[in-house]
Amino acid sequence: MCGIIGCVGTDETVSTLMDGLSNLEYRGYDSAGVAVQNGSGIKTFKRAGNVSEVRDALPDDPPSGTVGIGHTRWSTHGPPTDQNAHPHTDPEGRVAVVHNGVIENYDKLRSQLEATGNQFVSDTDTEVIPHLIAHYLDGGLEPETAFRRALERLEGSYAVAAIIEEEETILSARHGTPLVVGIDDGAFFLASDVPAFLERTSDVVYLEDGEIARVDPDGFSMMDIKGDPIESEIEHIEWDAKETGKGSYDHxxxxxxxxxxxxxxxxxxxxxxxxxxxxxxxxxxxxxxxxxxxxxxxxxxxxxxxxxxxxxxxxxxxxxxxxxxxxxxxxxxxxxxxxxxxxxxxxxxxxxxxxxxxxxxxxxxxxxxxxxxxxxxxxxxxxxxxxxxxxxxxxxxxxxxxxxxxxxxxxxxxxxxxxxxxxxxxxxxxxxxxxxxxxxxxxLQYVLESSDARSVAHDYVDSEAYLFIGRHLGFPVAKEGALKFKEITYEHAESFTSGRLKHGPLALVTPSTPIFAIATGEERSKTLTNATEAKSRGAPIVLVTDDEETGAELADKRLTVPETHELLEGLLANVQLQLVSYYAANRLDREIDKPRNLAKSVTVE
Missing domain, CATH: 3.40.50.10490 (Glucose-6-phosphate isomerase like protein; domain 1)
Known part of the structure; x- marks a missing residue:
């Protein structure tokens, strides 16, 4: 799902927002953008593409200001274009909004707003939100009240953050989609996920459904949709900020x-x-x-x-x-x-x-x-x-x-x-x-240090498809191995219980469809029998097992794990399959950390 970042009270708002977006890029990477309240209006910069493209598009002298919001998008309504990137504004640019979730009644709201003369420039459901807030501002309501009135009109799921011209405030709310406030000395942050600001603070307040957070340079306050105050509890996150960086790793x-x-x-x-x-x-x-x-x-x-x-x-x-x-x-x-x-x-x-x-x-x-x-x-x-x-x-x-x-x-x-x-x-x-x-x-450390997964991945990287089989506890591992492979290589991978292989899937078997056989646990002999049937039809066999002698004549390649209790063998086998997927994807030059069309956390049904 998409990522939200907001900050109040920092001197380098744009760089803080961009750092937060980089930390959140695992949540969405179709497009990105920021909006900053600089005292004389709201300045917005957004682009289709990844966060680095937005960073490159910023002017040499970015706008100053102590209030801003940003967003990295995983597309739901409308393709990834400059126009569909967040933040979205009303026609006059007085209100800027970022949003995660789905506004289910946006068609109806958009038609009503267009009937009053509002013009829309994007395909997104989000754009109705700044238009609604501006509508209530035009009716004479104060910003906070206008924001709450706009929320009352929305149906669906949302985490939303808004800034309004001449207001040093971020107004935010959640319904069905996560949102968290970060608290630091003299500065406050708002995000869809803690890693967005973890290097700055680990003291947080999580919003519940129906709650609204108002954040300004003097602090933050919580309220319900009616504006009645809500008590909030500050929690301390134990995660180390260093854990959210890549360090010396490529991925x-x-x-x-x-x-x-x-x-x-x-x-x-x-x-x-x-x-x-x-x-x-x-x-x-x-x-x-x-x-x-x-x-x-x-x-x-x-x-x-x-x-x-x-x-x-x-x-x-x-x-x-x-x-x-x-x-x-x-x-x-x-x-x-x-x-x-x-x-x-x-x-x-x-x-x-x-x-x-x-x-x-x-x-x-x-x-x-x-x-x-x-x-x-x-x-x-x-x-x-x-x-x-x-x-x-x-x-x-x-x-x-x-x-x-x-x-x-x-x-x-x-x-x-x-x-x-x-x-x-x-x-x-x-x-x-x-x-x-x-x-x-x-x-597990031994597997990491001794694995032959890189060689296996390179040997079979040009195959037509990949099949993963296992029995009992080996079956969830086979399913996970196939999922990892298809997620990051974009190649076709399927998993089956070993016994199912001869009831249809054997029709898929060719010399270009390697089979990864997880031969672990008490039923390994049956898996070996099924793998032998596939080998007789020409399939190369990659055997994942804890026994150097098992399947000696069967295996074209072998990925060995240390001998351990049968309940845990699958976990060691799974690490071997993770490494195979990684090295195959790297060889194919895929976006390993940000596979196409996928997001880390799927927060819409």
Whole structure:
């Protein structure tokens, strides 16, 4: 989704805005722009393309001023053009607005405004907002009241920030789309995501739906749509600003792949005791889940694959668990009631489909336990309980370290559930699982240092298509491997349970369709059999396994992982596939951190 930045009280407003947009470019990169209140009016600069193109288009002497807003766009209404780039203004340029989300009634509002003589210059839904604010200003309302009246007319989702001529103020509001205020000495920031201003402050206030924030050089205040004041709580973010930079890496994705050992150490720190086989999760006491007999995971994309992994862990313990794609979840058809535990899995905590499924489950009586990476996110605030994956900020659009941390968190949560829910059979070797989990960061580091993924990627980079197969816990890894490959290489990649291969997908197999076979866990022999069937039809086989001898005659290429507990083998195999995707995309000269048509957090349904 798009990125918003605003600042008040800084001497170098334009450079601050541009830095914020650069930090947010993972959220949108079709076009970008800034608007600054310089005391004699509002100056706007915007361009189709990425943030650097806007930076290059700025005048040598950019406008001064202490109030400004900026935006980097991921297109919904209208193509990426200069006219469709944000900020948008009213015809006289008195009001400038940036907006994330979708105004569902914009056609109706635009027709009404055009009937009164307003002329529009863009294809966007956003442009109706500054026109509405200007309409109420013309009617004699004060800026704050005009802003609130305009919001009352909007239907849909929005995070919106506006500046008005001759006002040293940013007015902002959210409904269904994230927005956060940053607080520093003598300066205030506004953004769709904390990394926008993290190098300047880590003290924040998160807006809830229906809340309005007014930010000016003297401070900030919160109110509701009627203008009544609201108390706000300042939170401190623990993320290190250095984590949001690339450092010496060419791409965020490679940095985030390489920092997975650190992320996993953070995930398990203080949560496991291998000697006793015990798990402690963020204050969830023993017996917390004894009243539930059904677990529904809801998630999208990579988080769905982590949820699928988690559901299989629970199924093995005898828990009725299902992973649903959040966009397809219907609580009413799933017999959800107060004995259901709904677990939304979402890296950002802001994924619109997941939040919608979470709300539907809660309305049907389910208890919700969010598994997320972001403190203060909507999912974290709305859930009955939250378990944080502690992976640290992830900037690359293609999720890597957060998948690993999600799976490990779900492994620990699955253990807690299996211990609490009646009729389950918790593993009797869980002390061995925890011992292997404690070794996992080191095992993962070994994979990173010894991987032959670069060679494999270069050998097969000109293939027609790529197939990924696995069984049981290897299947979510196969799905995630295929997703990563298609996300950043733009090449066709598909995943199947190994047994499905001979029921149709074999028709796709040619000598130009390498098959990545995840031969891990108890069912590896069946996967090897299916891979052999594909090889007999001419497919090259890339075997991902922990056994140097397994499939010696079968494999054309081999990606080996250290031997570990069967529950964790898939995570090590997944890192190998992440590296293959990365090196293939790099060889193809793709925009690895900003793959076409994709955004990090999808905050509209």
């Amino acid at each position: 965020y994705m490679l940095k985030e792949i390489d920092t997975q050992p650190t992320a996993l150490r953070q995930t398990i720190e203080g949560r496991i005791d291998p000697e006793t086989g015990s798990v402690s999760l963020d204050g969830l006491e023993a017996g917390a889940f004894e009243d539930y007999d059904q677990v529904d995971f809801v998630a999208c994309g990579t988080s769905y694959h982590a949820a699928l992994y988690g559901s299989k862990l629970l199924q093995d313990a005898g828990v009725e668990a299902t992973a649903y794609r959040a966009s397809e979840y219907g609580a009413s058809s799933n017999l959800v009631d107060d004995s259901t535990l709904a677990i939304p899995v979402t890296q950002s905590g802001e994924t619109a489909d997941t939040l919608s499924a979470m709300a539907e489950a809660a309305e049907a009586g389910a208890t919700t336990v969010a598994v997320t990476n972001v403190m203060g996110s909507t999912a974290a605030r709305r859930a009955d309980e939250t378990v944080f994956i502690r992976a640290g900020p992830e900037i690359g659009v293609a999720a890597t370290k957060t998948f690993s941390s999600q799976v490990v968190t779900l492994l620990l949560l699955a253990r807690r559930l299996a211990e609490d829910i009646d009729g389950t059979e918790p593993r009797d070797d869980f002390d061995e699982v925890l011992a292997a989990l404690e070794r996992l960061p080191d095992d």
